Amino acid sequence: MYDKEYSQLTFVDDFMFCKILSSNKDLCKALLELTLGIKIKKIEIVKEQTPIEQKYDARGIRLDIYVEDEDGTVYDIEMQTTLKKDLPKRTRYYQGMIDLQLIGRKADFKDLKRTYIIFICMSDPFGKQFPVYTFDNRCKECPELMLGDEATKVVINASGNRDNLSPEMKAFLDLLQSGVGGSAFTRRLQEEVEKAKNMKNGRWNI
Secondary structure: OOEEEHHHOOOOOHHHHHHHHHHOHHHHHHHHHHHHOOOOOOEEEEEEEEEEOOOOOOOOEEEEEEEEEOOOOEEEEEEEOOOOOOHHHHHHHHHHHHHHHHOOOOOOHHHOOOEEEEEEEOOOOOOOOOOEEEEOOEOOOOOOOEOOOOEEEEEEEOOOOOOOOOHHHHHHHHHHHHOOOOOHHHHHHHHHHHHHHHOOOOEEEO
16 A cells, blocks of 8 residues: 555556546447457446455455456456566466356356456566467467367556557557557547546545
8 A cells, every 4th residue: 555646646557547447438448449459349347346255265356347248258457557477377366266256056167258357567577578468278289279268368568569559559558658648549548537636636545
């Protein structure tokens, strides 16, 4: 915990990140489409700071942004401002906890929904300079053979190489790093941040 002036918060601060995306389904949808390179028909559910605890003595998690779309696909979006060495196993644990929540005791495994676990990082957790790292389960002996479990982990690296990125994705990474972006989407994010600041005075404990 540390004190930070509310007026100093930016989109990457956890409170502001959760507030903006949970209260603006269209911005949440646009962020998912931009970072995943997919089209989403409609966002049905957006919840912030969603806890998942399966047992009283087991380690639970708190998802920054939990999303479900019209097709039942589940998205977890996490803002990671400090680099965690355990990031790979964190994605594994988050996936497992979400799956436990999605399926009942007598349900069939086919009822598990397609999921995307997305971590937005300020620095490069893998050192390859890619702006986006996408992980799915493939056969080691035959890489073109996918397991088909419909579970994808995506890590956004704000410090990644900008070559061959769309102007919109470049602008988003710039916003993450500097607080200033040059696209219609990033300008809308900035406007929502400023709007939130204007509605609150004093301090917020983060």
